[in-house]
Amino acid sequence: MDGFLLHLVPLHPFLSATSLLLASLALLVFYLVAIAPRRLMIWNVPGPTKLDSVLWGDMGRVINETTAGEGNEGFLQDFGSTMRMTTILGGSRIISSDPGFVNHVLKNSYIYPKNYMTTQFLSMIMSGKDGIIVAEGDAHRRMRRVLAPAFSAESTKRLTPIFLEKSYELRDRLLEVVRSTEKMENEEGKGADVEIMVWLSRATLDIIGLAGFDYDFNSLQDSTNELQRAFKQMFEATNTLSPTMLLQVLVPWTRALPTKSSLALALSKNTIERIGHEMVRVKKKAALQAAENEGKEDVVKNLLEGRDVLSQLVRANMASDLPVSQRLSDKEVVAQISTVVLAGFETSSTAMTWLLYALANDSTIQTKLRKELLRVDETTPDLDTLNSLPYLDAVVRETLRLYSPVPDTTRMCSKTDVVPLSNPIIGRDGKEIKELIMDEGVTLTIPILNINRSKEIWGEDADAFRPERWLDPIPPAAKAYEAVPWSNLMTFIAGARGCIGYRFSLAEIKSLTFALVRSIEFSPVEPRLQYRSKSSIVQRPIIVGREEEGYQMMLRLRALVKREGLGG
Numbered sequence: 001m002d003g004f005l006l007h008l009v010p011l012h013p014f015l016s017a018t019s020l021l022l023a024s025l026a027l028l029v030f031y032l033v034a035i036a037p038r039r040l041m042i043w044n045v046p047g048p049t050k051l052d053s054v055l056w057g058d059m060g061r062v063i064n065e066t067t068a069g070e071g072n073e074g075f076l077q078d079f080g081s082t083m084r085m086t087t088i089l090g091g092s093r094i095i096s097s098d099p100g101f102v103n104h105v106l107k108n109s110y111i112y113p114k115n116y117m118t119t120q121f122l123s124m125i126m127s128g129k130d131g132i133i134v135a136e137g138d139a140h141r142r143m144r145r146v147l148a149p150a151f152s153a154e155s156t157k158r159l160t161p162i163f164l165e166k167s168y169e170l171r172d173r174l175l176e177v178v179r180s181t182e183k184m185e186n187e188e189g190k191g192a193d194v195e196i197m198v199w200l201s202r203a204t205l206d207i208i209g210l211a212g213f214d215y216d217f218n219s220l221q222d223s224t225n226e227l228q229r230a231f232k233q234m235f236e237a238t239n240t241l242s243p244t245m246l247l248q249v250l251v252p253w254t255r256a257l258p259t260k261s262s263l264a265l266a267l268s269k270n271t272i273e274r275i276g277h278e279m280v281r282v283k284k285k286a287a288l289q290a291a292e293n294e295g296k297e298d299v300v301k302n303l304l305e306g307r308d309v310l311s312q313l314v315r316a317n318m319a320s321d322l323p324v325s326q327r328l329s330d331k332e333v334v335a336q337i338s339t340v341v342l343a344g345f346e347t348s349s350t351a352m353t354w355l356l357y358a359l360a361n362d363s364t365i366q367t368k369l370r371k372e373l374l375r376v377d378e379t380t381p382d383l384d385t386l387n388s389l390p391y392l393d394a395v396v397r398e399t400l401r402l403y404s405p406v407p408d409t410t411r412m413c414s415k416t417d418v419v420p421l422s423n424p425i426i427g428r429d430g431k432e433i434k435e436l437i438m439d440e441g442v443t444l445t446i447p448i449l450n451i452n453r454s455k456e457i458w459g460e461d462a463d464a465f466r467p468e469r470w471l472d473p474i475p476p477a478a479k480a481y482e483a484v485p486w487s488n489l490m491t492f493i494a495g496a497r498g499c500i501g502y503r504f505s506l507a508e509i510k511s512l513t514f515a516l517v518r519s520i521e522f523s524p525v526e527p528r529l530q531y532r533s534k535s536s537i538v539q540r541p542i543i544v545g546r547e548e549e550g551y552q553m554m555l556r557l558r559a560l561v562k563r564e565g566l567g568g
Contacts, residue, residue, distance in 0.1 A: 057086030
């Protein structure tokens with residue numbers, strides 16, 4: 001026995017060090033979960049009193065939600081319009097739909113930047129922090145100042161013919177599918193069951209390519225090119241937040257590890273940046289040539305032709321009257337290419353998918369909309385004409401209310417701040433709270449989808465698709481969200497971090513709807529399928545019971561025109 005103990009003596013220091021380390025980790029976890037949250041000024045805000053998990057806190061309700069927005073909705077129903085939840089390892093987060101809270105945060109966007117995980121994830125799939133979506137502070141101000149003219153109302157009008165051209169190309173491809181199916185099944189006029197989301201994604205990718213930087217992906221014709229493959233590879237690599245990817249988001253140096261997703265991301269980003277630099281070089285050369293042709297030594301804003309965003313960006317960036325301090329580097333200009341594609345194509349295709357789903361499930365609304373669209377004599381109307389159609393506008397607004405592509409936005413408080421509440425809450429101590437003192441480092445979530453669907457704002461039928469509500473005055477409760485001027489909806493947020501391309505998106509959706517609904521009837525497939533929305537950056541549809549098949553939307557399409565090329 002003594003000999004056995006003697007053999008253990010050399011291990012004693014190791015055992016002591018290991019025990020000390022484990023004890024230290026246990027104490028750290030105890031401090032983070034049990035003590036640190038109580039030191040925060042927001043500790044008094046109501047919320048769950050018992051953690052679901054020491055590691056995940058109360059996040060399980062959000063992570064395991066079956067439908068987009070379900071987790072936030074449960075919290076708001078249980079604890080009111082402003083509540084506190086516990087996140088990973090004792091972190092604290094405020095979720096609030098309170099108008100005063102929301103208005104304050106959106107009006108002070110630079111005090112409330114994107115939180116760490118969001119920024120790190122976006123920087124993984126874009127060119128670091130050189131894109132406008134990821135940039136913060138002065139860098140973001142500079143980028144937005146240079147980019148804003150390319151997304152103005154006037155620029156969007158000039159791009160509308162591109163939107164319509166690709167919309168009609170999509171229409172013709174869908175009609176080909178319908179007629180091919182009918183011919184194969186020898187049932188003319190029956191229509192065809194089509195997975196519509198993949199076709200809409202192809203169309204919006206083509207649109208963003210041409211309108212964004214004068215590049216045709218040609219996705220609608222099924223021919224691939226190097227840049228298209230690169231973006232597809234990027235989307236597939238980041239479609240699911242695996243444990244490995246979560247580690248790479250939280251610990252940046254682990255991105256150098258040769259995992260399947262990191263290798264795919266590196267390859268796709270290298271391709272996008274290489275082709276992007278060539279695009280910028282060509283645009284700059286054209287600007288200089290235009291200046292030379294005009295006998296001018298410097299580039300001026302009206303010289304470089306081109307409706308696309310990149311042409312306007314390069315033109316503005318090279319203009320002699322733009323201070324050097326406000327210009328973007330070539331690297332930053334290239335970064336906007338992946339930013340424009342990633343921000344523009346997925347959100348628009350998702351919105352269009354839900355719009356067609358809503359029309360397919362209500363033939364009365366679809367017929368009413370089609371009658372309005374067919375009253376337009378032009379096959380390629382300008383944007384003013386599209387915007388003058390009240391029911392089309394109502395259908396688009398209702399889609400973006402009920403099916404907001406991005407279900408929520410999470411921010412971080414960068415310094416101690418006092419936030420007013422429109423609706424006071426009762427704290428844990430039983431006292432009324434009229435304003436929150438936000439602690440530096442605390443995260444917060446604005447539940448976009450839940451506010452857009454609030455029955456307190458939109459009435460008992462808030463969960464129903466009813467475009468007619470937009471033909472009536474906007475409810476006073478919606479007007480309380482004065483920081484969001486477009487329809488008083490949260491869909492595009494607002495302020496300095498609001499969606500810079502919201503006009504672009506609205507014109508694109510209206511163009512697609514105009515071309516498709518005039519020529520094609522949409523209805524549910526038989527037997528009917530049940531869908532739920534699953535959040536993965538944007539909320540996409542998934543068939544209940546067939547989740548393993550991934551995101552999809554099956555609709556029955558029937559041609560309403562006899563020959564192609566009629567323009568509807």
